[in-house]
Amino acid sequence: MDKFEKLTGIAAPMPLVNIDTDMIIPKQFLKTIKRTGLGANLFDEMRFDREGNENPDFVLNQPKYRDAEILVAGDNFGCGSSREHAPWAIKDFGISCVISTSFADIFFNNCFKNGILPIALPQEQVDLLMADAEKGSNARMTVDLDQQQITTSDGEVIPFDVDPFRKHCLLHGLDDIGLTMEQAPSIDSYETQLSSVRPWI
């Protein structure tokens, strides 16, 4: 997994609430058997028309946001389907950090497995970051995971919370499965006990 340590980049504003994973990556792109290449279709039905022409109004089509690496979004980002294709598409596009007031649980989880840092903040602070993002490409935001703080283009510092275990894994790009495999003896003994307590399992 890619590490996430510190990122300075352009933030794109998407104030719409309840952006669901069907919007992030529509169903027709879930037929792949790979994890890569989905960035081309991120927000496909908002970004392109039926013929594949760009919708010039869509935020990521505007020249100033084409290279965005941070997304500042409305409430409840990532709701709906569990598809991990959503964070794969976001990451493949080049975005590694999403900021909102709240996230759907499964999407939030999936981000951490893919080197993406989702940050939940109170409304007031998201409003401030949204305003900063709206300044365009001259305004670069810095997200520092180690220090757990965001610095706006004006130098204002906003601290954020992150689960310590997830922070550790993200900072070091650790693979969950490898870590769990180290606990195989605990799993073995759980299964031994299970076979006598609930043998029908």
Next chain:
Amino acid sequence: MSPKTLYDKIWDAHVVHESDDGTCLLYIDRHLVHEVTSPQAFEGLRLAGRKVRAPEKTIAVPDHNVPTDPNRLAGIKDEMSRIQVEALRQNAADFGVEMYDVDDIRQGIVHIIGPEQGWTQPGMTIVCGDSHTATHGAFGALAHGIGTSEVEHVLATQTLIQKKSKNMLVRVEGKLPPGVTAKDITLTIIGRTGTAGGNGHVIEYAGSAIRELSVEGRMTVCNMAIEGGARAGLIAPDEKTFEYVKGRPHAPKGAQWEMALEYWKTLTSDEGAHYDKIIEIDASEIAPVVTWGTSPEDVLPITATVPAPEDFAGGKVDAARRSIDYMGLTPGQRLSDITIDTVFIGSCTNGRIEDLREVAKIMEGRRVKDGIRAMIVPGSGLVRAQAEEEGIADKLKAAGFDWRMAGCSMCLGMNPDQLAPGERCASTSNRNFEGRQGYKGRTHLMSPAMAAAAAITGRLTDVRELD
């Protein structure tokens, strides 16, 4: 010992290891796998030289991509869909996982076949790379959707790294009015709490109206827990649950059945258990509902009118404006004046035998209105066979419905069953998101009874007012 909720009990029984910060390694009893969210997980195992730890606790079934036309055994025409189903077949064979293939009568929507085959049992932890895994919570199991990285994690270790969610209680007390069903309950709850209301929580549904529901009705309620933001919804098991599980192919047998039963009877929340959030709903006030917008929280009684964006606050004002525009509606328009083109009956929310019986009952002596495309997609091959045996299939076909093979079908439009741009659908599925059922398609969610009523009149209709 302090009193525990049902969720606390199941959680505690599955902790393999707990770290100082509360992060737990949780044992997973059953893992359901389908073709869309698993190929990258199996590929990951191959690349790392890992095996499936407990193939006997895993089943595989293709459902999202499979066509539902009766000629599908001739092969899937869409090449990418075909490759995905073939990949599942290959992966199941390579890793020793049982699979219900397209030509197997047991094939169907993953959340229909788990309970049908008795894989789903009270007290279990059940996961699947699909958010509607919450369905299995109807049996008093802790069941939730996971991403593909977690699918790989469960395949390799039979565990998940988790932090415990909060407890939320939704109590529905009282008697449901005539014409009101489990679907109306679950949609009404989401309308009340919003799609983020359950974020970070596991919902326990309780109260007399929930107890009164059949096990299949309870599955409809739990199925949409995710639409309210909760990863899992569950209902304490009771005699109805035990009766439903008994005798199914993978249910415990003999002495193990007795042992299981004794354990399952302990799976209720203790008196005085703590809930972080409690929602109370009076069942007698629930009406037949439909959705008007593009979020499952956009729920109103069928007797209401389309709202105006100004009726909302905050970010929802713009979202409502966008929804009303996308749905081609006018604020103030009566919901029952909205005409439809298509009726879809099926999905993991409402594709079970009781749903089809309900539709057959409404259609008795009535027909699908001319010009309306109406399809029924049974949730599994076995549901389809049972409906045929009961004579329901013939009645529905005679009433003008298209009788399909089992699969996810038009719930998510990953297969040929899709809406055309602008086409409007009365749907028993679970999501009305933009483009969900087809590019620019317009979805109104409702119960099977309400969808049948819409099929008869060609517009959204109060099922209580059918002649």
